[in-house]
Amino acid sequence: MADNTPVQPNGQATQAQLALQKIYVRDASFEAPNAPRIFQEIGESQQAPQVQLNLSHKADQLADGVFEVVLTLTLTCTLQDRTVYLAEVHQAGIFGVAGFADAERDAILGSYCPNVLFPYARQMISELVVNGGFPPFLLQPINFDALYSEQLRRRAEAPAANA
Structure with a gap:
């Protein structure tokens, strides 16, 4: 098996x-399209509102060994x-990743960087919801290691499914 350890031009590992x-908010938005009537409807409804979370991330190389990772959380509440x-947040970070x-x-x-960004995105989502006049919403922790492993498994199965 070949050793994939990166080597400098002088032959040293x-x-x-x-x-x-850097960590920063790339984009954030909040919409309550049915306000103010929706506040009354929530109080009168016998049903609890349904909440759906969509999560994604992407990494773009900015320079040699420098990457921007953007974690996107979209929270949709319906009744x-x-x-x-x-509520949607694009939480971003710039990471130096070299020598791997x-x-x-x-x-x-795919795993470590989203884990670093998640607490910031969770806080931002929480603030948007509360500032929108709704009860606090706390996102539960997310296992990005398991999500990354699942993504690798799906990639490995995709060629087999096409064969």
Whole structure:
């Protein structure tokens, strides 16, 4: 089996480096399209509002060994097919990731970086919902390691399904 350890031009192994350079909100939005009537409807309804979370992330290379990772959380709350609110946050970070083999780098960008960004995105979602006049919503922790493993498993199965 070949060793995939990155090597410098002088033949020495490159020391792996991982550095968080910046965390920022790339985009945030909140909509309550049926306000103010929806506040009364929630109080009168016998049903609890339904909440759906959509989660995604992407990583783009900005420079050699520098990546922007964007974690997107979209929270949609509905009551009897009417939108109560929609909150969306694009939480971003710039990470220096150098000296790792490709598979290790991909795992860092697909698991470690979203784990770092998630608490910031969760706080932002919570603030948007409360500032919109609704009861607090606390997102439960997410296991990005398991999500990344599942993504790898699906990629491995995709070629087999096409054969």
